[in-house]
Amino acid sequence: MTTSFNGMNGVGGASSRTVLITGASKGLGRALALELAKRGHTVIGCSRTQDKLSSLQSELSSPENHLFLNADVKSNSSIEELARAVMEKKGVPDIIVNNAGTINRNNKIWEVPEEEFDTVIDTNVKGVANMLRHFIPLMITRKQGIIVNMSSGWGRSGAALVAPYCASKWAVEGLTRSVAKEVPDGIAVVALNPGVINTDMLASCFGNSAALYQAPEAWALKAATMILNLTAADNGASLTV
Template sequence: MASSMSGSTAARTVLITGVSRGLGRALAVELSKRGHTVIGCSRTQTKLDSLQSELTSPDRHLLLAVDVRSNSSVEELARVVMEKKGVPDIIVNNAGTINKNNKIWDVPLEEFDTVIDTNVKGIANVLRHFIPLMLPNKQGIIVNMSSGWGRSGAALVAPYCASKWAIEGLSRSVAEELPDGMAVIALSPGVINTEMLESCFGASASPYQTPEAWALKAATMILNLTAADNGASLTV
C-alpha cells in the first residue's frame, strides 16, 4: 500500500454506510476522535441518535436514515450530503449483512435477496450517485468492505461469500474506469467479533478482536490510502 503518515493529519470528510453497529460504528467514533467529519447512514434512526452522542464534536457530523438497498434513498443521501457537507474525501461502503448458517438450498429466497441487495446492490447504488460528484475534481478514495470470504469459500454462508466475491470483482472493474487521482479499494477487515461473526461462530467468536480495536488500525490505513492504491485488495 502506498501511504504517507502525514496524509492522515489533514481533516477529511468521510462517508460511512452502516454506522449503527459493528465496524461502521467503531470506525465513525474513531475518526471523530481524530478530528475528521463523519457522514454516517443507517436504516435505524434510534441507533443513529445514540451514535451521535458518542461522536467527538457531535455537531460537526451528519447522520442520516438511509436504506442503501434503495436507489432512490441513496440518491437523496447524495443530494443532502452535497447540500450540507460537499463532496466526501473518502467513502467507506461498510453496510452489509449475512445469511443465517444454512446450505444454499435451505436459504430462504428473501434472505438470499437481502444479502445480495445490501452487500452488492447497496454498494453499486453508492457508486452510482457519488462517483459522478467526485469526477470533476478527479479525487476521492472509495473503500468497499470485502471479506476473507470474498477471496475463499465457506460452507453455510454461500450467499455472503457470493456477495463479497462480487465486491472484489466490482472494485477491480470500477478501478479501471476511474480517472487518475481517484481510487477504489476492496478492504477485508479480517475476523472481528461482531454480531455477524457471532451469527456464524456462536460463542467461539468471543476471542477475536473487538470492532474498537480494529478501528484503531483501520482508521489509520484508510486515511493513508492514495490514488496509487487504486484497484488493490487489502486486509487490515
C-alpha cells in the first residue's frame, strides 16, 4: 500500500509523545525535531556530531525536557548502548523515526569506490536494522509503538548515478514490509517517502537547482502531523508526505 498524506489537521492527539529521531543534527531530522518540540512533544535525538546536537538542543522549547545522545547507527554496539541510555532516561519511545542516511557522490556504479558503497549500505540499511534490533523488543514489552523508516522516491524507482542510494532505499522498503509482518498487534512499522526536499543530500545530486525545492522546515510542518497521527492500523504502509 502506497499512500500520500497532505493533511494538516490535528497534532496526533492531545497527549505529549516521546519521539526518537536518528540523524537529528541536520536536514530533515533537525527540522522535525524542532517542529515536534514546538508542539510540546519530547524529542530524543541522536547523531555522530555532538556539537551539532548541542546546538540543536539549545534551540528547542524547554531544552531540559529533551535528550540528545551521540550514536552511530552503523554500529550495532553503539545502538545497543543508545537503547540502554534511552530506557534509563526516558523509557520506551512512542515513535521512532529512522532518519539517518547518506548518499553516494553522483557516479556510475562501476566508478563508486567500495568504501563509499559500503557507507551508504551500512548507514541506510544496516543502520535501520540496528535500530529495529534493539528497539522493537522494548516496544513489544510495552505492547505499542510506531516506527517510521525514512525511504525515498528512489526506493520505489531507479535513477542513474545514485544506484547505491536507490538500492539502499529499495532495501528499506522491503525490510519495512517484512518486519511489519513480524511485529505483534499494537506496533506499526511504516516506510515514509519524504518527497524532494532542499537538503545537503539533494544538493549533492541536483547542485544549485536543489534550492528550487521546499525547505526542510516547510516539510516538517506536514510530516510532524502525519507521523503523530500514525496508528497500529498503518502497519506495513508505504507512505508519502
